[in-house]
Amino acid sequence: MIIQSKDLLGLEDLSAEEILGILDMAGKFRAVFDRPVRSVPIMRGRTVVNFFHEPSTRTRISFELAEKRLSADIINFSTATSSFSKGETLRDTAENLAAMKIDMLVIRHGSPGAARYLGNVLECSVLNAGDGAHEHPTQGLLDIMTMQQKLGDLRGKKVTIIGDITHSRVARSNIWGLTKLGAEVTLCGPPTMIPGGLDKLGARIEYDLAKAVADADVLNVLRIQLERHASKAFPSNREYHRMYGITEEVVRSLKPEAFIMHPGPMNRNVEIASEVADGPRQVILDQVANGVAVRMAIIYLLGGGDPGALAG
Amino acid sequence: MDFTEKAAIMNAREMQRAIKRMAHEIVEANKGVENLVLLGVQRRGVPLAAKLADAISQIEGTEVPRGALDITFYRDDLSKLGPAPQVASTEMPFDVSEKIVILVDDVLYTGRTVRAALDVIMDWGRPEAIRLAVLVDRGHRELPIRPDFVGKNVPTSAREIIKVKVMDIDGKEEVVVGEVNES
Numbered sequence: 064m065i066i067q068s069k070d071l072l073g074l075e076d077l078s079a080e081e082i083l084g085i086l087d088m089a090g091k092f093r094a095v096f097d098r099p100v101r102s103v104p105i106m107r108g109r110t111v112v113n114f115f116h117e118p119s120t121r122t123r124i125s126f127e128l129a130e131k132r133l134s135a136d137i138i139n140f141s142t143a144t145s146s147f148s149k150g151e152t153l154r155d156t157a158e159n160l161a162a163m164k165i166d167m168l169v170i171r172h173g174s175p176g177a178a179r180y181l182g183n184v185l186e187c188s189v190l191n192a193g194d195g196a197h198e199h200p201t202q203g204l205l206d207i208m209t210m211q212q213k214l215g216d217l218r219g220k221k222v223t224i225i226g227d228i229t230h231s232r233v234a235r236s237n238i239w240g241l242t243k244l245g246a247e248v249t250l251c252g253p254p255t256m257i258p259g260g261l262d263k264l265g266a267r268i269e270y271d272l273a274k275a276v277a278d279a280d281v282l283n284v285l286r287i288q289l290e291r292h293a294s295k296a297f298p299s300n301r302e303y304h305r306m307y308g309i310t311e312e313v314v315r316s317l318k319p320e321a322f323i324m325h326p327g328p329m330n331r332n333v334e335i336a337s338e339v340a341d342g343p344r345q346v347i348l349d350q351v352a353n354g355v356a357v358r359m360a361i362i363y364l365l366g367g368g369d370p371g372a373l374a375g
Numbered sequence: 376m377d378f379t380e381k382a383a384i385m386n387a388r389e390m391q392r393a394i395k396r397m398a399h400e401i402v403e404a405n406k407g408v409e410n411l412v413l414l415g416v417q418r419r420g421v422p423l424a425a426k427l428a429d430a431i432s433q434i435e436g437t438e439v440p441r442g443a444l445d446i447t448f449y450r451d452d453l454s455k456l457g458p459a460p461q462v463a464s465t466e467m468p469f470d471v472s473e474k475i476v477i478l479v480d481d482v483l484y485t486g487r488t489v490r491a492a493l494d495v496i497m498d499w500g501r502p503e504a505i506r507l508a509v510l511v512d513r514g515h516r517e518l519p520i521r522p523d524f525v526g527k528n529v530p531t532s533a534r535e536i537i538k539v540k541v542m543d544i545d546g547k548e549e550v551v552v553g554e555v556n557e558s
Contacts, residue, residue, distance in 0.1 A: 091462045095448070098467075100498035103448035133448075367453050 066364045070182035070189040073198035074239035082240055086208050088360035089353065095132065096352070106133035106366055109166040114156075115141045115192070116172040121327055121351065122192050122202070126169050129358035133366075138165070153177065154184055161185045167365065170194075188365040196230050201361065202326055203236025205354040207244065209346055210281050212353075213322060218245035223275050224266075225307060226285030226334055227256045227296070233326045234285060238264050251275035252307060255296040272307050276317060283324045284309050287334050300333045310336040314344055322346050378536045378553040384529060387548035390510065393526035394423070397508055398430035400524050405475060410503065412471065413441040416480040416492050417463035420444075422541040423510055424479040442467045444478075449491035465495065472500035477524075481539035483509040486520035511550060513537050 065084035068076060077085075095103055111130045115123050123139070130137050153172070160168060167188045170178050175197030182189040193199040207217070214220050222241050228234045228250050241248050242265040249267045250257055262268055269275040276282060287303060297303045304310075309323060323335075323345045331337045339345065385393070405411055408431060415424030421443045428439045443466040478492055489507060496505060508524035513531040529537060529552065536553045540546075 088462065091445075091447075091464070094464060098499060103498075104494065105448040105450065105453055363448075 064364075066361070069187075069365065070178070070191075071200055071361050071365060072179050072182055072189070072191045074200050074203045074236045074243070075198065077200075077240070077243070079243045079245075082204065082207065082243060085204060085357065085360050085364065086211060088364060089204070089208055089356040092132075092359040092363075093353070093356040095359075096356070102132040102134055104134045105363060106130070106135040108136070109366055110136045110138065110164070111167040111169065111362065112138045112160055112165050113140070113169045113192075114160075114171070115139075116153075116170070116177075117142075117193070119171050119192070121354070122171065122199075125351070125354045126190075126192060126201075126358050128355050129362055132355070133359055133362055135166075135362070135366075153181070157181050157185055161187055167362065190361065190365070193232055196232050196235070198236045198239070199232040200236050200240075201354065201358055202233050203240045204361075205350055205357045206233070206237055206283060206324060206326065207240050208353045208357055209324060209350045210241075210246075212349070213346065214280055217241065220246045220280045221249065221278055222246050222281045222283060223249040223251055223269075223279040224283045224285065225251045225272065225275065225309065227287050228252055228261065228285070229256050229258045229296075230288050231285050233283075237283060238266050242266070249275050249279070253297050253303070272313065273316065276313060276321075278318065280318065280321055281324060282309060282317070282321065283326075284335050286326065286328060287330055289330060289333075300330075304333055304336075308332070308334055308336060309339050311338050311342075314339055314342070317344075324350055326350070377556045378538075379556055380538070380551045380553040381535075383549050383551050384537075385511075385527060385550035390526070390548055390550065391426075393510065394426050395430050397524045397526060398427055398434055401427070401477060401506075401508065402431060402434055404506075404523070408435045408437055408439050410473070410475050411439050411477065412469060412474045413439055413477045413479055414467075414471075414492075414496065415441065415443050416478065416488060417443055417445040417465075418544060419481040419539050419541055420479045421463075422543045423481055423539075424477075427477070427479060427508065440469050442469065444492050444495050446488055446491035446495055449494045451487060451491070467499050470500055471496060471502045474500075474502050476502045476505045477508050478505055479508045481510050481541075482537045483507070483512045483520075483522050483525075484515055484537075486516045486518035489520050490518050510539055511537050 169190045169192050171192040172194050175195035177194045178189055178191035224234050238248050249269050251269050325347050413424040413428050415421035424441050428441045431439050445463045445465045447462045506523040509522045510526035512525045512528050538551050540549050542548055
């Protein structure tokens with residue numbers, strides 16, 4: 064079995080072998096996208112519930128697409144349309160779902176640890192689609208897959224993550240996954256946006272953008288979560304852009320083959336200049352396509368997918 | 376699966392002869408090679424399809440297009456059992472619609488692999504016809520599937536294993552019968 068646990072809670076819990084195994088499977092699923100029929104029947108009759116307790120567009124759609132391409136049955140619900148608005152607890156909601164015999168629960172929740180809590184309570188597989196500022200493992204995996212496609216083996220490769228590290232579950236999943244695969248991770252952003260202690264996870268911290276990107280192979284540019292801090296962490300969008308925005312000038316200072324990633328949704332001309340976001344060095348849409356393949360691989364593997372035993 | 380080899384039932388020359396005969400039968404049944412494509416089932420069906428294609432092109436003097444099918448995502452036994460080898464790739468370098476597809480596998484047993492392979496092909500297009508060529512038919516079908524071209528019929532018991540070895544994967548060419556080790 065490629066994934067040891069019944070759940071996917073974070074990249075902190077996965078070994079390098081598990082991560083590489085998932086990415087290998089994801090590569091097989093990408094091939095399915097090029098066919099006339101873009102789904103395979105392997106998860107027919109399995110039920111997956113997508114429970115989004117926070118707004119999400121691309122992660123939710125990506126999960127849904129992945130499930131549909133595996134022929135699973137899908138139930139979607141979000142907080143606004145559920146009994147959450149009537150005051151039911153997370154556990155009660157989840158246990159009611161489990162009583163209806165579902166096979167898998169995909170959960171996006173604002174509280175760090177929500178997915179782990181449900182994983183411990185429920186018998187079915189739980190997939191973390193983002194829990195507060197803690198982890199977003201499928202985003203981490205699709206980022207790593209995109210880097211791998213460009214760079215091959217990530218050992219010794221230099222990845223610089225720029226932006227609001229404090230509020231970013233994407234950053235945490237990237238750090239866990241990338242360091243396990245031997246990449247060198249640098250974190251860059253205003254000191255108000257980089258919490259203490261992340262160097263203990265094996266990441267280097269560099270507040271000066273020019274120094275942080277000089278020898279990078281990849282920039283992973285995080286979204287500034289404008290809704291989370293109106294005025295506390297940095298003076299203005301324009302000042303942030305001037306200090307830490309990825310402009311054409313920054314791009315010119317990169318190594319010639321270095322490329323730029325962004326998990327979306329973008330704030331154009333805040334963390335990334337519009338010309339860079341549309342420019343030749345970004346791989347943002349590759350990330351989106353890989354996201355569906357990574358989620359198919361995880362759902363397949365957690366659903367009991369044996370990656371091959373071909374019978375006679 | 377762990378098993379002990381009991382006897383070799385085909386050597387390299389016998390395999391090659393069977394493939395040559397099957398090639399003749401395919402050409403005869405199809406009245407030539409027009410519209411013909413070969414699809415090998417991963418993994419050992421793929422090198423066997425290559426051998427069949429070579430034999431057919433020697434007879435007819437034209438190349439026959441071929442591809443490879445991986446049926447893993449179409450299996451009917453998704454479970455937590457089994458070892459973990461690689462999922463191989465599906466390679467379909469042509470449009471199967473309106474083609475006569477010769478599906479090639481090493482051993483025909485329960486028929487479940489062929490059932491899955493038929494579904495894979497249908498998801499790529501609508502062939503005019505699909506025929507089945509197998510090097511060894513060992514019986515014990517669980518589905519109403521029968522081969523059109525057979526290298527060798529080998530009556531077996533359910534406890535036995537038929538193992539086809541090919542140069543590219545196993546470093547030698549032969550067909551052996553073995554028995555599953557009780558553990």
